[in-house]
Amino acid sequence: MKNQKPKYHQIIEAAVKVIAENGYHGSQVSKIAKEANVADGTIYLYFKNKEHILVSLFEVKMGEFINQIAKAIEESDAASDQLYTLIKMHFRQISSDYYLAIVTQLELRQSNISLRLQINQVLKPYLTVIDGIIQKGMEQHQFGKDLNIPLVRQMIFGTLDEIVTNWVMKEQKYNLVEMAPEVHRMLVNALSK
Amino acid sequence: MKNQKPKYHQIIEAAVKVIAENGYHGSQVSKIAKEANVADGTIYLYFKNKEHILVSLFEVKMGEFINQIAKAIEESDAASDQLYTLIKMHFRQISSDYYLAIVTQLELRQSNISLRLQINQVLKPYLTVIDGIIQKGMEQHQFGKDLNIPLVRQMIFGTLDEIVTNWVMKEQKYNLVEMAPEVHRMLVNALSK
Amino acid sequence: MKNQKPKYHQIIEAAVKVIAENGYHGSQVSKIAKEANVADGTIYLYFKNKEHILVSLFEVKMGEFINQIAKAIEESDAASDQLYTLIKMHFRQISSDYYLAIVTQLELRQSNISLRLQINQVLKPYLTVIDGIIQKGMEQHQFGKDLNIPLVRQMIFGTLDEIVTNWVMKEQKYNLVEMAPEVHRMLVNALSK
Amino acid sequence: MKNQKPKYHQIIEAAVKVIAENGYHGSQVSKIAKEANVADGTIYLYFKNKEHILVSLFEVKMGEFINQIAKAIEESDAASDQLYTLIKMHFRQISSDYYLAIVTQLELRQSNISLRLQINQVLKPYLTVIDGIIQKGMEQHQFGKDLNIPLVRQMIFGTLDEIVTNWVMKEQKYNLVEMAPEVHRMLVNALSK
DNA sequence: TATGAATGAGCCTTCATTCAT
DNA sequence: AATGAATGAAGGCTCATTCAT
Structure with missing residues (x-):
């Protein structure tokens, strides 16, 4: 293989x-x-060149990351449960590969604009998964019905990313996955009517 | 002087x-x-060196940024109102100086780890202001009583920062300040019992 | 074979x-x-190596070039006529293969000294043909009797080579072979007593 | 200075x-x-870059070369004398700086096309000087009256350049300047009616 | 004979920092 | 205090050649 x-x-x-x-x-x-x-x-x-190594690294690793999450999410129907799965998987995968976490959360962000734009493209499918959960939550009346999807997505992604970055910078002194329930509760609250 | x-x-x-x-x-x-x-x-x-220019830039500009927000917050007593003021001021100040916004949201993040750590030090007073609002909200029973303050702070800061970064990257195609009420509502919801 | x-x-x-x-x-x-x-x-x-390809290229192509000229020359007896044949054949062959002309007149001259020395070796038979015509011209009293053969050869070869190089660089905008009579007249004049 | x-x-x-x-x-x-x-x-x-050193080298040195020749030529009126001066000066200057001769006759010709085209531009004033002599010689009836100026110029320059290159490659085993009278006689013959 | 993946030596250029004036 | 000419370390990339198959 x-x-x-x-x-x-x-x-x-x-x-x-x-x-x-x-x-x-x-x-x-x-x-x-x-x-x-x-x-x-x-x-x-x-x-092709050095930048291409980094983009490829991000593509391969982020591809796995997103696939894992997307697959896990399919097992739940309720948007709230899906969100919980997403948070837990996000934290779990980051926790499971500290090297990779340093690279994606800290180092690759120092790259130039060109690389950052390509990285953003790679992230898009993940954001799409988040959008899907928000949409479903609205349809299931689990979340408020008139949410501004891009804004909500930015809140969710911004929250998770900031938490993870802090954890990496604090050199993983605490258990990241244990944060999931509390983060989930806050985010669900935020989205409720 | x-x-x-x-x-x-x-x-x-x-x-x-x-x-x-x-x-x-x-x-x-x-x-x-x-x-x-x-x-x-x-x-x-x-x-002292090039890095020192950038740290100083961040210190001076972020100092003004934080002072403005801290002063504005003093005018309200309720934690929720203070949070609203913080969000609005954050967005307003970013909107008012696009050059600076590009520099702090996009360009300075390409700097090396050493500079990023120093930037984090400069950000600390802002995070302390956020912590103060959370603390006060718990005391005033406006927010839940057992919030994990660092986690909540990361959610708030992560959310605002992600929203602002998206706005800058989208080349300010929309009015950032108008987002404040919705963001505020979601965050207050998130923190409520 | x-x-x-x-x-x-x-x-x-x-x-x-x-x-x-x-x-x-x-x-x-x-x-x-x-x-x-x-x-x-x-x-x-x-x-054996890259240089060897280029030397071989020159050997093969220049060998044909010289053989053609040497054979054509044998048909005349008078040195002046032989010189005319040489000039005409030189121009004609260059005209007939523009690709090869670019390679031998322009590109191969960018090679390093080592290759250039080997190319000079390959050119020697051509120079010997020229020397033969000069010698014969002196014996036949068509040319002056005390010519400095190497010098005359350099004039003839330098003249033809410069004319051809200019023609190639000017992207063959004019008919090279038509120049032959005038060039011949000048060279014969030059060599006359 | x-x-x-x-x-x-x-x-x-x-x-x-x-x-x-x-x-x-x-x-x-x-x-x-x-x-x-x-x-x-x-x-x-x-x-600006490495190539620019070489172009500048050629400009400066060739500039001096041409100026010396142009000035010396002004002292004669007769085209034939001017041509003699040109040949003698050309050989004398090459002889006087062997290092420079190697560089301009052998090494710089290995440069890429871009540099070669720039070098050709630098050479143009020299070719113009030659053209002037030819023109004058026709007007003074020293040379034939219907010369093809570009062709004649190519013969003169090609002859001198080939002679000089041979001298440099033969490691200056003989006195180059002494060749001038014979070369001059041949070239004047070539151009006479 | 033929292949083509792998090798690794070699070099132009940038730019933060210094220091003589 | 101010200048700006001079410094020199550092690295991404190419391509002729090799060698296991």
């Missing part, structure tokens, strides 16, 4: 590790190549 | 303009110096 | 095309391989 | 030396900087 494009994934995993340990600006292509056990030039057989 | 250091402020204002127009990575010290009508070397008579 | 090394010639023809279209510095080995429909590695079964 | 823009000329002189000794492709910017006793970065205060 993983044997398909093994170098491609080797390089991405190496990039996560190197960036987590050395920071965005301390992560030279040569360092990533060394960590991946390939020659510098080999990187360029799989990625 | 401050007028006795005219160059200091010239340089900071120049930095805002240059960064807003050229982006973080397009803002060389020499460009800032030129915009400020001083020699490159002069910068280093007022700032 | 030569057909038994089809790849060898495929590669040389591909090199001419690729260099003519992409310039010397835009002609990577991989591009030549692709144009020749062989793998990169195959090139090295037929040529 | 030379104190005007001293670094600019330091760098150009260093470039001539470094290129003559190491060849075009062995002349890294850092090597030129070291020879000029300046930091690598200093180069870029005076030249």
